[in-house]
Amino acid sequence: MSSNHEKTNIVIIGAGASGLTLATFLHKSGIPCVVLEKRNRSYIEVRQRAGVVEARGVRMFERWGLADKLLGGPVAATIEYRLNGVGRVFEIAGDHGSPSRFCTQQMLVNNLLRELIDSMGGDVRFDVDSITIQNEEGQRPNVSYTDANGAHELTCDYVVGCDADHGVSRTSIPDGVLTRYSHEFGYAWLAVLVEAPVKGHPIMAVSDRGFAAQLPRGPQRSRYYLQCALSDTAEDWPDERIWNEIRLRTGDQALVNVQVHDKFFVPLRSVVYEPMQYRNLFLAGDAAHLVPPTGAKGMNLALHDVDVLAQGFVRAIAEGDTTELLRYSETCLPDLWKYQEFSVWMTDTMHDAGNARQHGVFRQRTARARLDALFSSPAAGQLHGDYLRGTV
Ligand code: RFL
Numbered sequence: 001m002s003s004n005h006e007k008t009n010i011v012i013i014g015a016g017a018s019g020l021t022l023a024t025f026l027h028k029s030g031i032p033c034v035v036l037e038k039r040n041r042s043y044i045e046v047r048q049r050a051g052v053v054e055a056r057g058v059r060m061f062e063r064w065g066l067a068d069k070l071l072g073g074p075v076a077a078t079i080e081y082r083l084n085g086v087g088r089v090f091e092i093a094g095d096h097g098s099p100s101r102f103c104t105q106q107m108l109v110n111n112l113l114r115e116l117i118d119s120m121g122g123d124v125r126f127d128v129d130s131i132t133i134q135n136e137e138g139q140r141p142n143v144s145y146t147d148a149n150g151a152h153e154l155t156c157d158y159v160v161g162c163d164a165d166h167g168v169s170r171t172s173i174p175d176g177v178l179t180r181y182s183h184e185f186g187y188a189w190l191a192v193l194v195e196a197p198v199k200g201h202p203i204m205a206v207s208d209r210g211f212a213a214q215l216p217r218g219p220q221r222s223r224y225y226l227q228c229a230l231s232d233t234a235e236d237w238p239d240e241r242i243w244n245e246i247r248l249r250t251g252d253q254a255l256v257n258v259q260v261h262d263k264f265f266v267p268l269r270s271v272v273y274e275p276m277q278y279r280n281l282f283l284a285g286d287a288a289h290l291v292p293p294t295g296a297k298g299m300n301l302a303l304h305d306v307d308v309l310a311q312g313f314v315r316a317i318a319e320g321d322t323t324e325l326l327r328y329s330e331t332c333l334p335d336l337w338k339y340q341e342f343s344v345w346m347t348d349t350m351h352d353a354g355n356a357r358q359h360g361v362f363r364q365r366t367a368r369a370r371l372d373a374l375f376s377s378p379a380a381g382q383l384h385g386d387y388l389r390g391t392v
Contacts, residue, residue, distance in 0.1 A: 005153045008032045008123075009317055011143045012160045013131060013169050015044055015124050017105055018285035018302040019162030020112035025064055025310035027120045031317050034154060035124040036131060036145055038163075041113065044126075048193060048262060049105040050299035051215050051223065052076050056390030057303045058098045064310075070111045073103035073218075079388070080201040081371060083353065084208060085251020088375055089201055094385040102216050105299050133159055133172040135281045157280065157317065158325075160309060162302075164286035165271075173278045185268035185292060185347055186358065189225040190237055193262040198222045205250040206354040206371070212249035215296075225293070227351060230267055237263070268292040268347060270340050275329035282309055282328055289336055294350055295343035300390055305332055342387040345370075 010026060012019045015037035026033045037044070053061075053071060061067040076099065080087045093099045116122035127147055134142040143154045161169020170178070189211075198216040205212040210227035217223045226245055228237070243257040271290040276283045285302030312325030324331075352359050353367035373380040386392045 004151060005155070006034075007155050008034045009156060010034075010158050010160060010313060011036065011141070011154050011156045012162055013133075013143075014161070014163035014167060014285075014287070015039075015113075015126070016162060016164060016285070016302075017050075017109060017112075017299050018306045019160070020109060020116055020124075021303055022160060022162065022284065022306035022310055023122055023124070024066065024070075024112055024116045024120070025306065026313060027116060027122050028064060028066070029310070029314045029318065031313055033123070034156075035122070036128045036143070037124060037126050038128060038131075040126045041124075045106075045110055045113065047106065047109070048217060048223075050293075050296065051102060051104050051217055052296050052300075053101050053103045053108065053303070054296070054300045054388065054390035055095070055097060055100045057300050058101055060303060060307045062098060066115070067098075069115050070108060071101055071103045072107050072111070073101045076100035076102050076202075078201045080203045081374070082203055082205040082207075082250060083368070083371065084206070087201075087203070090374060090381070090384070092385055092388050094382065095389065095391060097391075100389055104217055107218070108299075131168050133169065133281060135159065135172065135279045137279060141280045158313070159281045160306075161281060161283045161287045162285055162306070165290060167287055169281065170273065170283055170287050173281065177278050178273045178275070180271065180273055182269060182271040183344065185270075185351070186230065187268060187351065188228050188230045188232065189266045189268065189293065190228045190232065190242070191262070191264050191266055192224050192226075192242060192260045193217060193221060194224060194258050194260055195221055196258050203250060204350055206350055207249040207251070208355055209245065209249050210355045211350050212246055214246075214250070225266075227355070228265070232265065234263055266293060268294070270344060272333075272336060272340060274333060276305070276332055277329050284309060288332075289340070291340060291343040292347045294347040295339065295345075295387070297339045297343055297390075301336060301339055304335065304390075308332055338392055339387075339390075342392075 010033040012035045023035050077093045128145045131145045141159045203214045213225040239260045276288045284305035291297045316322045316325045349367045352363045356364040
């Protein structure tokens with residue numbers, strides 16, 4: 001076999017939150033794997049995304065003996081739901097296990113890179129291109145790719161697609177195998193990063209002018225989100241307008257303009273692909289499903305997928321029992337639909353309760369009633385807390 005043709009147990013495509021977590025769990029279990037990533041390491045180190053590792057994810061890292069090395073950030077104890085400037089603080093912490101953490105995705109990914117590559121000597125290959133996956137019935141999969149040194153081939157037992165929505169893994173599956181279920185909400189969020197910390201609690205601001213949120217992204221930074229039209233562009237949102245809208249939607253007139261970075265638009269949509277596996281190829285994270293960011297579940301669902309997969313691989317490879325691995329889709333999908341439902345609930349409630357232009361005054365009143373119930377009904381509050389912690 002030439003040096004350009006190697007063997008390993010598992011090839012993981014994508015070195016994001018799910019790919020790096022899976023590789024770290026496998027490495028810790030003594031299962032060889034190779035991660036192939038199209039970007040370079042520096043790009044991945046600075047990519048800003050999610051802000052919370054929910055309690056379920058914290059407990060998962062504890063179970064794998066990695067929480068101390070991988071997690072940081074303060075406990076996510078509260079969140080403020082503000083309606084036309086009037087705030088109510090919801091207590092997230094509430095059950096008896098470890099709480100959720102404001103550990104940013106960037107912090108988690110940097111800690112994973114350090115642990116996997118620098119401490120464990122894991123095999124992550126950056127800057128790869130032209131990945132193709134051969135996944136024939138009854139044969140070991142073959143993954144070929146190119147890099148600066150030419151063409152390479154890896155023969156393996158299993159391939160895991162952790163390469164998100166625009167990757168190559170899902171598109172390597174023949175037409176007709178997967179079914180795509182989706183829902184479009186009909187509006188977008190303008191996302192901006194600012195050098196100003198969240199003071200007090202993270203804020204979800206429901207207002208007659210549309211939704212706004214301020215969420216922590218480290219001790220000195222926060223991410224603001226502003227509901228906007230799907231057709232809006234950066235020209236529609238100069239910095240002055242962004243700050244005026246933030247003041248009006250949060251009801252905080254004392255906020256001063258600081259510099260805005262990283263301005264982009266996120267169309268709000270939910271997507272599920274079923275099943276999440278085809279022969280020896282498994283899909284995890286955004287490659288298999290998307291949620292609107294309102295419920296803060298995207299990264300957390302990705303972490304749950306690879307937890308289930310890693311346990312399946314350990315049973316299959318170390319103990320020769322593939323039962324759990326072959327049930328991957330069946331194990332993940334009911335849980336995924338629960339958090340899709342929560343993400344739809346959050347998105348509809350936060351947007352409908354504010355501006356009635358999209359869905360009318362009737363939906364506005366029912367959404368406000370749902371929001372009120374979180375504070376008036378202990379049962380509704382308990383369920384909401386369970387969803388936020390990921391412990392439903
Ligand atoms: P990732 O983290 O995007 O990693 C995918 C990796 O695959 C690489 N890749 C390829 N590699 C090789 N060949 C190819 N052809 C490839 N194509 C792609 C990419 O370079 C990348 O390194 O996906 P993963 O692992 O599935 O993790 C999913 C999460 O990243 C995602 O769900 C979250 O970021 C979603 N999300 C949030 N999730 C939360 O849990 N809480 C939040 O508060 C939250 N906020 C957010 C978010 C996502 C956002 N955006 C813009 C997507 C806020 C935003 C703004």
